[in-house]
Structure formats: structure tokens, C-alpha cells
Amino acid sequence: MSGIMRIGRLELRVLDLEESIHYYTNVIGLEETGRDKDRIYLKAWDEYDHHSIILQKSDRAGMDHMGFKVADVYALEKLEKKIEAFGCTLTRITDRTRLAEGQAVRFEIPTGHSMELYTEIEQVGTSTGTFNPHPWPDGLRGIAPHRLDHTLLTGDDLETVTRFFKEVLGFHQTEKIVTVDGETMVGSFLSATNKAHDLAFVKGPDNKFHHAGFFVDNWYEVLKAADILSKNKVQVEVTPTRHGITRGQTVYFFDPSGNRNEAFASGYLSYADFPTITWTEDKIGTGIFYHRREMIESFSKALT
């Protein structure tokens, strides 16, 4: 009820713009909706807004910022005040700083990541339209996810960042991982919607990016996604499996700059009154990779 509607956009830093465009449009299968100096704007076929992914040319990989779309300016103003009251410094991003975007407020969360809130962005519509639409469009390329689904970040103080998202931004915590003694939170899954997560954190270095998840319809589409990755010689880090956490079905892989991507399907529906599911750290392997039941070394280490 805070007015945050959804994960709206993710700006990723990439090393080689042309190679990244090829990957995000032909392998992931997003649509390029615009470009300006040093930035490419992309959307998934089932998204209405002008873009959900921005690629920023940079000399290092990682996340520039993650943006949440807010219902209206009233909700946005109210959230701004709460963010400042929590002690974060707000920066105002002016209208059209980036293509098709209105104003936004930018701030740093306790884990050091930059976030933005905004309510204005051009709506360009989906590939199926809104008049007697077909259920899916012709001419899809690559994995062709429906939408950007969620982001996973790392940080040190997960208690504080969780408190920030719950108390200030009105998220609910769907799941958490705690040390066996119950003293320390080492994983936190947060939702502003009815999704199993819109944003998650695992214990690790501050201000690092773990992965961006794209939503595909079901487990068979996860298989097809993995097939497409292999055909395109994309490095698959984690072959198709189920998560214990979120129950989702997944395959993990890397973009050309080393930013981790995921094709994700079938997580449960969550509601604000659902209790937080608790995982203990000794079961983290099962929580993350339900079939393997142990961690994969690169999964903790490869961060951008």
C-alpha cells in the first residue's frame, strides 16, 4: 500500500555496447526501443513501458541503478519524505535525463546500491496490443521473456536494508535465510507486489550486483532458454533446476560483460499477510538449488 507498483527498470553497465546489444536483443530477445549517447534502451515484448533495461557503456560491469515505478506523484512525495527521514540522501534526476523518462528521485540504500523511484515514463505498449489481442506475438527471438522479474544484490547489513525496504518502501519479506543460531540474516527476499520477490539480497560485499531475473512462462520455457543459450555459446552457470526459495524454476548465465542473468518461471504468489518463510544457513544449498542441495562456488563469488 506504499504505492510502489513494480520493479520498473534496471540500468546495467556493460563493456562493449555492440556485443551487448546483440546478446540482449537476439539471445535474451528484448526489443531495442531507443538509444542515446552511451545508452541503449530495451523492453521485453510483454511490457508496456518504454524500457525496463538500460545498457550503459562503461569500463566495468555491474548495476548503475534499479528503479521502481510508483503509482502517482502523491505516493512518490510521501515516499521521498520517508526515505529522507530514514537518513538517505535524495538526488533529483531531471526529466529526460534518460530517454522517455520523467523525473525520478535517486538515493543510496544501506547496502550502497543506487535506487530510483519514478512515476513517469512513456508507455509504448506490448507486442500484442490491447485490442482483441492474441496471447503471444509472432516473430519472437531468443528466450523472449515476458518481463524483467527481479534483481538480486549483495550487501553486508541485511537487517538494515530489509528494515529499509519494509518500513520505508512498504515491501513485505517473503523469505529469509538466517544463520543456524538465528542471529544474523544472510538472505532477504522482498516483494512490493504479489510476486515471490521483486528484489533480494544475499550477504556479501556492499554495492554489488548478483543477477537480473527475466520471467518466462514455465519450466519448458526454461529448457528452451537453456537450449538457446547453448546454441549461442553463452556460458550457463547453473543448468535448469528448481529453487527451494520462491519454488521458482531457473537457469543462470552471464551477459558478455559478466553480469549474471536468469530465466525464471513459476514462483508462487505472495500476499502481505503471509508469514516470512525462514531458511537456516545450513540448508542454503537446498534453498537456492533444490536438487543439487549444495552451493556452487561461482554463484557466491561472481559479482559485478
Add this chain to the structure above:
Amino acid sequence: MSGIMRIGRLELRVLDLEESIHYYTNVIGLEETGRDKDRIYLKAWDEYDHHSIILQKSDRAGMDHMGFKVADVYALEKLEKKIEAFGCTLTRITDRTRLAEGQAVRFEIPTGHSMELYTEIEQVGTSTGTFNPHPWPDGLRGIAPHRLDHTLLTGDDLETVTRFFKEVLGFHQTEKIVTVDGETMVGSFLSATNKAHDLAFVKGPDNKFHHAGFFVDNWYEVLKAADILSKNKVQVEVTPTRHGITRGQTVYFFDPSGNRNEAFASGYLSYADFPTITWTEDKIGTGIFYHRREMIESFSKALT
């Protein structure tokens, strides 16, 4: 942002309680969580609250009421005022009128159906629990849906009832069907969440019940559901197909009293800022049954 969290419960009138219990527990695969004089309380395995379906012994089939769970008492009070301001008469249902329930407010919507809003109900938890849970429980029976998903009702004045749900209860309209001249709304799909619909109306007699939809994971589970229905000699009205509206995958069938049920999978995710998808009445066949592309006579006529 109105505070309505979800479709919480549906009270259905059934003719023969024992036969209905058999059907809802063994064929649908709900769990009986309680019974009192003339009522049976049931929940799906993946729901936390004490019940989502109440079967009420009656001499005629149909819906007694549909209830929405509200986030808290403040939201509930605010909604009460708006409902009264709209001109509906509120009745107060006292604590424990029905098993495991707190207070509720009951009112009649413009189509004549009874609705309730409430915030208190005992939470009994899911079959997988909240501590290092498995993704699905052992011992499931029948179709074993995750949850009650949505309800479809009929009524005459869909403009007014839509306005009521949008303006008073804060729903967004995800899709609508209009006459070819665009003058009259003959179908209205409404969501209080990120689901494609929590409640829908099609043009028809006031105060009639069309169906209750139960959520299953995917298209393969729709096949298994249809297989289970055939094994149990349940009448299948509409064999597995896709909806144009919601893109969902579906099978329709009847409970022993003639109340229509649906196993539903895979509708899209919706947000409050998404434009309403418009179907014209000449395409209603395609909208409802995307493969058949024409209506089924019983589908309009069999109401309870």
C-alpha cells in the same frame, strides 16, 4: 492501494453436503479444516488462512457470498465509509458467526451479489510450512490446486458494478468486452492484485454465479486436472483450452450441485497502470475460448 489484499473466501450453496465434501476433498483436493451446523470449511494446500471455500447446505445451488481480505482495520473502516457513500447498505457479521472468522462487513453490490470484507481469520498455515519448506507436499489428492483464484458472476449493469469496484474498492479493470458499437460493456475483468483477475462479470441475470476458478501451476496440470475429472466421471463442460482474455489455460466442470468450477493456470501478471484490454463482442468467442473461437451455449446459460 485500497487495502484489499485478495479474494479470501467464497461461500457456495450445495444441495448434498456429503457428496459435496467428497467432491471438494477428493476430486478438487481441498482440505477440510472444520465444520459446523450446515457448513463445511475447506482450504487449498498452499493457502495460509483457515478456509477459502465454505460449503453451505441449501436447497438451491449458487453463491452465498464472496469475501475479500483487507490488510487491516484502518483500511476496512475507510472502505466501509466509501461503500456506504456509494449507497450500499452494510451489515455487520459478528465475530465467530462462522468458524475461525472475525468480524466482517457484508453488502450488496449493484449486480445483487453479496460481498464481504474482513481482516481477521485464523491462519492455519500451508502444507509445506514456513521452515526450510519443500516446494510441494506429499499426499496431495485430486486436482490439488494451490488456491482459490477468482470468481465470475453475471449481472445486468456492468458499467455500474465496474465503477463500484474501481472507485470504491480500488480494483483496476484488466480487460473488458464491449458491444461492437462500443456503447455497452458486456464483460468486465477486475483485479485487486497483480493477477489477471480476482473477480469478473459477464452480462446476464443479476445475482447469479458463473464459476469459481482454482489455480493450478501450468498447462500440464490442466491436462492432469481434466484426466482426474474424467476418471471421477465429473462432467467436463469445456475441455482444456486457452483463454484469449487473461491468456490463462483452463478446464471447466461442475460440482455435484451444478456450481461451475475451473482449473486455471498461467494468466499474465497485471499492474494498476496497465491499460484495459478491450474485446469487442463479435470476438467474444475468441476472447473466452481462444481455440474454438465461438461460444458454447451452456457456458452462457448454466448459472447458479
Add this chain to the structure above:
Amino acid sequence: MSGIMRIGRLELRVLDLEESIHYYTNVIGLEETGRDKDRIYLKAWDEYDHHSIILQKSDRAGMDHMGFKVADVYALEKLEKKIEAFGCTLTRITDRTRLAEGQAVRFEIPTGHSMELYTEIEQVGTSTGTFNPHPWPDGLRGIAPHRLDHTLLTGDDLETVTRFFKEVLGFHQTEKIVTVDGETMVGSFLSATNKAHDLAFVKGPDNKFHHAGFFVDNWYEVLKAADILSKNKVQVEVTPTRHGITRGQTVYFFDPSGNRNEAFASGYLSYADFPTITWTEDKIGTGIFYHRREMIESFSKALT
């Protein structure tokens, strides 16, 4: 062990060649491999031989002939003798009568249909090749079945035609439908391989064609096939469902000339020593459409 390897080809009569080419290449998604005066040759992407479907321009729809590929000339000679001994008249089709084909023998079976046996046909290979192949090719169009799977024909004397296929051609009967008194066979499902059927007959007029089945991977591909048919405004006669007979998953539709087609998935594997499954005519609805459990009038009547 008779040497019949598989259903090799089907020559269908079509009314409008251009319209049929569009349908079979863009909607079904076959590949055109050649054409000569009045005939178009097509193959599915996963077939090795030059063609499995031949479209013959004609003034009426229906089947010209169905051909089975035989392991070698010795097996072919032995089969010829047995066919003649059964009382059928053989015609010899000379080399290159049709594109890419060697010699064939043609004969009329007891239901009046023309069949051919052959062993020589050019092998052009699949779209994935035979050297370190990917599991599926890029650039598929339409339904894109793996192969021609089976044919269903109608005829009057199913006992005799079944005896012919079993005794002369070495098929095994996987399933049969009999009248309730057990006296008369009204359906016969025959396999020369480990498939649930390569050819089937249902009681009806002699020398009529009921449908050609194309194999798709699974139930989700049946959904996608049905979606593609609706997008292309192809008439869907039977929306996705399961067969009791063969357990297969299916959708039925018509080519532009009225020849019925099927996208079929997941039938069981059969072996020559498996007993014949028996259906009684009172359960024919369930046998054919497991969910609907009753016949569809057009399904018996629309024959070409």
C-alpha cells in the same frame, strides 16, 4: 519383423495448390523440397527422406495413397508375394514417377484405399544434421512437427483390413473398438513399429480419409499448435485434449481443402507382444476424446 519400417509418405489431393503450399509450409511448418507438374513435395524438419507429404492438385480433396518404407528389396519382394497371395492386385510404379522416388508397388487394400510399398527415396537429411547436432534447428515456422506420425482412414470391413495388415504386412494391433456384444470391430489401431499407431481405421465408408497426424513433442506444443491455428484463422475442430486410445494428446483441424490434420503428442510405446487393448463402442466417446467422453458429430462425418 516384416521389414516395414515406417509410414513414409502420404499423397493428399488438394484443391488450390498455392493456398495449400502456404498452409503446409507456414502454418504446419513443413519444408518444400521440390515440385513438379501438379505436385508439391514436403518434409518435416526432423525427417531424413526427401518428402513425407505430397500435395497433388485435384478437383476433390482426399488421399491419393499412403506409402510405407520397407527395409530393403528382399523384404519388399517377400511382401509383394504375400500381398498377391491375399488377393490384391499390384501395380508397379516406376522409378522417378514422382520426384526423388525409386520404384514402388501399389495395391488396393480391402477398404479400397491405395497403398504403396517402397524402399528407395533420396535422403536429404534433417535440419539439425548428423554431426555434433543441436537438438532443434533455428528458424522453425508454424507448428513445426517432427514428422508425419500416422493416418486414420475409414472403411466398412475392419476385420478383413486388420487381418490384411497383421498377417500380410506384419503389423500388430495395439487397440480396437468393438460393438458392445463384441461381434463387430468398429475401430482398429495398427502399428508396424513401436509407436501406438502408424495407421488406424474406423468404421465408415470405404476409401475415405479421416486425418493425417503430425508429431509434436509434448502437450505444451499442442497448446502452441492450437494457438498458431487460431492466429492463422484455421478451423479447429477439436480443441486440445487427450485421447483414451493411444493416450496421445491432440488438436484436430482442417487444411484449406478440408483434409483433416492433427498435431499429436505423447502416445505410448508399443511392442508386438503387448495385448490388444479393447474399447467397447459404448465407451467410444471416452476412447477418442477422454475429457469430453462423447463423440463430436463432425468427427464422424467430415471425410475426404
Add this chain to the structure above:
Amino acid sequence: MSGIMRIGRLELRVLDLEESIHYYTNVIGLEETGRDKDRIYLKAWDEYDHHSIILQKSDRAGMDHMGFKVADVYALEKLEKKIEAFGCTLTRITDRTRLAEGQAVRFEIPTGHSMELYTEIEQVGTSTGTFNPHPWPDGLRGIAPHRLDHTLLTGDDLETVTRFFKEVLGFHQTEKIVTVDGETMVGSFLSATNKAHDLAFVKGPDNKFHHAGFFVDNWYEVLKAADILSKNKVQVEVTPTRHGITRGQTVYFFDPSGNRNEAFASGYLSYADFPTITWTEDKIGTGIFYHRREMIESFSKALT
């Protein structure tokens, strides 16, 4: 056309009979059909013969023998002569040496493994029966595969063992892996049917067992199989993925004695005239694990 109908049975040595019974009946979900001193007989729900798996109590794991069912005694006699002509020594297993079995002939193949051919075994029928059957039975437990699908063995001289299966037993080779110089065969996939493989060999020590594959319907059933394995704390060696070779979908795991098992779905259909697909050893990772594209150390080393 040699008369070999299928992989009929596999006798595995297990260390602890009770623990193995629990695993094969509750986790794999086979049905126990009999036991005698030191042996348990099991079948899958969709198999007709009395058993396909025999567990033999032993002090070491591994395969006692693999048996192929032959069409009739004439074919069996002819095969015996060809086996002896190849230079193998035949032993005759008398009627009822094992439960429900008739006579068999036993012989050692060039890789040192024991094989049997037989034609007589009691037929007990499937769980769905042969009279107006449902597509699947109620009361399935665990993974509940349809049938034993194939076996993979290791051996040193794959050229000779391949020649034996092709020339003597009439198999066709569907795929092979060769060294990059094309000189040496290091993998050989052989089919006596229309399946992608009934038996396969990879280069390794003679007379060792790599795995037994059980057939499940589709990729979603592979997911459910992996879920069931995790719930039962069975070690999953290879989480769900696709094979390049056979295109099948798979999960690998171990029985309590260390014998590797597989749940396998969706391999292609093969015919005797299909060319052998060739993989070069540098692509063996992709051939075996299409998504990972590299070998897993345990997969080559863990043999019984």
C-alpha cells in the same frame, strides 16, 4: 528384423535388500511382483511382463546381466547360432531359475558384460489394464516411470561390441562419439527398436555398469522426479538437463548401493535407415550435457 523386441530386464546387484526395496518401490515407484531367496522382482506400472528389474543381494553393486526379450523361439534359435558363430560362449538358463521366467540363453559380450535373450516370461499386465483403460492409474508412488528404458555400460573395445550388436543382434547404431581424428569410437548408442537407444557404451573399464534409465513422460516429469529425489534425500548427480545425444531430458542419481539411475524423457524416434549421428570427442561435454557443455568428473568415474 532380428526378432529382438526390447530391453526386457536388468538384474542389479545391491548391498542391502530392504533399503533397496524401499528405494525402488517408494522413490522410483516400481511395483514388487515377487521375491525369492536373495532376489526381488519389480516392474514399472506401464509394463506388461512380470518384471523388468531384479535386485540381487550381493556384496558388491553392479549389473548381473541385462536381458532382451525376443519375439519367438525361432528368432531366438537363429540368434543363438549367430552369437556362437561370433565366438561367444552360450549358457542355457533353465526354466524358472528365476521367478516367472522361462528358458534363457546367457552369453558374454566383447566388453565382458553378461547378456541374456529370452522369449518366455509371465505377463501380469499394466496397472491400467486392457479394457477401456484410463490413461494412467491412481495410487502411483514416487517417480513412477512408465518403463525401464535403456542401459549404459562401459567397455574398452567399442568397435567390436558395436559390430556384435549390429551384425549379430541386428541393432542399429543411432549415434556414436569418436576421437577428433575419427580413429577410435569412444561412445556407441544402439537401438533394437524405434527408441533413440536401448543400450549404449562409453569407453571405460570392461564389464562395468554406468546407469539404468527409466522413462518418464516429459520434461515436467523430470522436474517432479528431481523434486522427489530431493525430498527423499537421494543424491542427485546431474540435475535436470538435456542430452545433446538422443535429445533426451534427464536427471541422474544413485540407488542406495551406488548404482546410477536416470529418469529420462523425450528422446527422438529412430529408424534403421537413419544415418548414425557422429559426435567428436571434443564435443562430448555438449553431447552428454547440452547445457553445461563439459563433462562432470563423477560421471566418468562412478561405475559399479
